[in-house]
Amino acid sequence: MPKKIDPELRARAVRLVREHQQEYPSVTEAMVAVSKQLGVSRESVRRWVTQTEVDAGRREGVSSQEHEEIKRLKAENRRLREDVAVLKAATTFFASMPQ
Incomplete structure (x- = not known):
């Protein structure tokens, strides 16, 4: 670092x-x-x-301001991908449960 x-x-x-x-x-x-x-x-x-x-x-x-915005957007994108993965796993789990 x-x-x-x-x-x-x-x-x-x-x-x-x-x-x-x-x-x-x-x-x-x-x-x-x-x-x-x-x-x-x-x-x-x-x-x-x-x-x-x-x-x-x-x-x-790339200006410093643009670089900071790119970093922020990448972090947000990463968090959203993790959220989607959790939701997909939950959907699969609940869809496989007998009703």
Whole structure:
């Protein structure tokens, strides 16, 4: 299970990459420098920056809000499937009972 990162740290990392990317030959190198400075992985910083761009509409992809809605709908779908399975089992049980 992924560990929870403080949202303030995430926002700070994204802000630092944006503010200092012109000081580096590439955005990737800016991400590496920020990740070392903050003590988080380079991949985490890359994902945070990418997700922020998606959320702002500057890049294609699933926004954070859409992702949360998808998670909620999948959980609801799973619960409904379980309910249907229980109802089917109950129907089969009661249908097989002698009257």
